[in-house]
Amino acid sequence: MLLFSREKPENNFNPHEFREILIEALQTYPASNKKILAIIPDATRTLPMKDIFEALIKHLLPRTRQLDFIIALGTHPPMTDQELRNHLGVTFKEAENPGTRVFNHHFQNPEELEKVGTISKEEVKEISGGLLEEEIPVTINRLVFNYDELLIIGPVFPHEVVGFSGGYKYLFPGISGAEIIDKYHWLAALITNPKTIGHKETPTRAILNRAATFINIPITALCLVMRGEEPCGLFLGDPQEAWSKAADLSSQVNIVWKERAFHTVLSIAPPMYNELWVGGKCMYKLEPVVADGGTLIIYAPHIKEISVTHGRYLKEIGYHVRDFFVKQWDKYYHYPWSVLAHSTHVKGIGKYIDGKEYPRIEVILATGIPREVCEKINLGYLDYRSIDISKYENREEEGILVVHRAGEMLYRLKDGSVPDIDKL
Numbered sequence: 001m002l003l004f005s006r007e008k009p010e011n012n013f014n015p016h017e018f019r020e021i022l023i024e025a026l027q028t029y030p031a032s033n034k035k036i037l038a039i040i041p042d043a044t045r046t047l048p049m050k051d052i053f054e055a056l057i058k059h060l061l062p063r064t065r066q067l068d069f070i071i072a073l074g075t076h077p078p079m080t081d082q083e084l085r086n087h088l089g090v091t092f093k094e095a096e097n098p099g100t101r102v103f104n105h106h107f108q109n110p111e112e113l114e115k116v117g118t119i120s121k122e123e124v125k126e127i128s129g130g131l132l133e134e135e136i137p138v139t140i141n142r143l144v145f146n147y148d149e150l151l152i153i154g155p156v157f158p159h160e161v162v163g164f165s166g167g168y169k170y171l172f173p174g175i176s177g178a179e180i181i182d183k184y185h186w187l188a189a190l191i192t193n194p195k196t197i198g199h200k201e202t203p204t205r206a207i208l209n210r211a212a213t214f215i216n217i218p219i220t221a222l223c224l225v226m227r228g229e230e231p232c233g234l235f236l237g238d239p240q241e242a243w244s245k246a247a248d249l250s251s252q253v254n255i256v257w258k259e260r261a262f263h264t265v266l267s268i269a270p271p272m273y274n275e276l277w278v279g280g281k282c283m284y285k286l287e288p289v290v291a292d293g294g295t296l297i298i299y300a301p302h303i304k305e306i307s308v309t310h311g312r313y314l315k316e317i318g319y320h321v322r323d324f325f326v327k328q329w330d331k332y333y334h335y336p337w338s339v340l341a342h343s344t345h346v347k348g349i350g351k352y353i354d355g356k357e358y359p360r361i362e363v364i365l366a367t368g369i370p371r372e373v374c375e376k377i378n379l380g381y382l383d384y385r386s387i388d389i390s391k392y393e394n395r396e397e398e399g400i401l402v403v404h405r406a407g408e409m410l411y412r413l414k415d416g417s418v419p420d421i422d423k424l
Contacts, residue, residue, distance in 0.1 A: 072174025117214035139177030158410035167243030269300035304368035321350035
């Protein structure tokens with residue numbers, strides 16, 4: 001059931017209004033004398049996290065026996081002290097007030113993980129419609145078993161892997177091990193980004209919901225919906241119900257509908273995307289409105305890394321369409337499947353026929369990643385210093401689209417069509 005629900009589809013909560021609403025929501029949360037672990041996003045998600053952290057410390061902590069925080073990093077690098085200060089307003093040490101601590105999650109550390117169950121290959125086959133027939137071991141950070149309740153906190157946006165982010169996604173991949181991360185990400189790649197992103201009910205979401213049934217601890221979710229950098233919705237309660245209400249609102253405010261496709265899209269990454277691993281969202285959210293044969297440019301002078309965690313794999317395999325891997329599976333299956341999925345999502349849909357790759361669109365990096373690296377990983381290169389953004393602006397009638405602060409708003413065509421690999 002929902003404990004609290006407030007939304008403004010037509011405009012946003014101002015900062016004072018949001019703080020008052022958040023306090024009101026927390027007052028409905030039965031936390032008396034409980035040990036609670038709050039699962040929060042890292043800095044790659046937009047939300048007023050400092051305000052939320054402050055409200056939790058002031059208005060929830062006094063009613064609890066313990067209120068700790070774990071950052072739902074998934075496969076992202078651990079946050080540093082300075083990054084945490086920017087995110088929450090405190091360092092890890094400064095957060096250690098009586099009754100409070102903040103933890104990073106480390107998905108590759110087996111000592112932090114505990115297996116809680118297995119989704120059988122028969123069930124995976126049924127959920128995926130036959131696309132994947134693999135059992136999925138479900139592991140999670142063993143810290144959760146030290147608490148009476150989990151509190152998931154995070155925004156809900158259109159998402160390339162599960163349709164809409166948030167909810168149980170903060171458990172898997174947020175604080176899980178690699179097995180489930182790899183397999184459901186690869187399932188998303190098999191389905192393809194255009195057929196997943198912005199769709200509420202997806203096979204990958206069903207996998208997460210099934211995995212969550214293995215967690216025998218009460219879970220509450222505080223789901224937010226953001227319009228730009230300000231919240232316009234807050235839902236607290238049962239994770240699936242709170243997420244569902246947030247996804248419905250997100251579908252109204254986080255999708256931009258366009259009358260036509262564009263031959264050129266300049267997708268400008270915000271500073272919070274500090275490597276291509278997350279900067280790829282500037283492709284995922286815009287792929288549906290790039291015309292066949294068109295070009296998408298990821299403009300991000302500040303991005304100088306492919307991925308701190310996964311870069312060595314991506315430099316080996318490069319970026320390719322899905323069937324490049326599917327038709328050469330024996331050669332690539334031993335790589336982390338989430339890395340293969342990321343590769344196909346950034347490259348976009350396309351064909352692989354008789355040893356030749358035919359991507360539907362061209363993806364070009366105008367970043368701090370050098371030309372020789374772009375060529376090695378099979379993506380286009382453009383010197384960002386040669387780009388005058390103003391010369392791309394206000395030319396939609398000519399088939400040129402510029403998107404500032406790309407990566408969270410999904411762009412789709414008004415006729416409801418999406419790029420389809422089977423129609424290429």
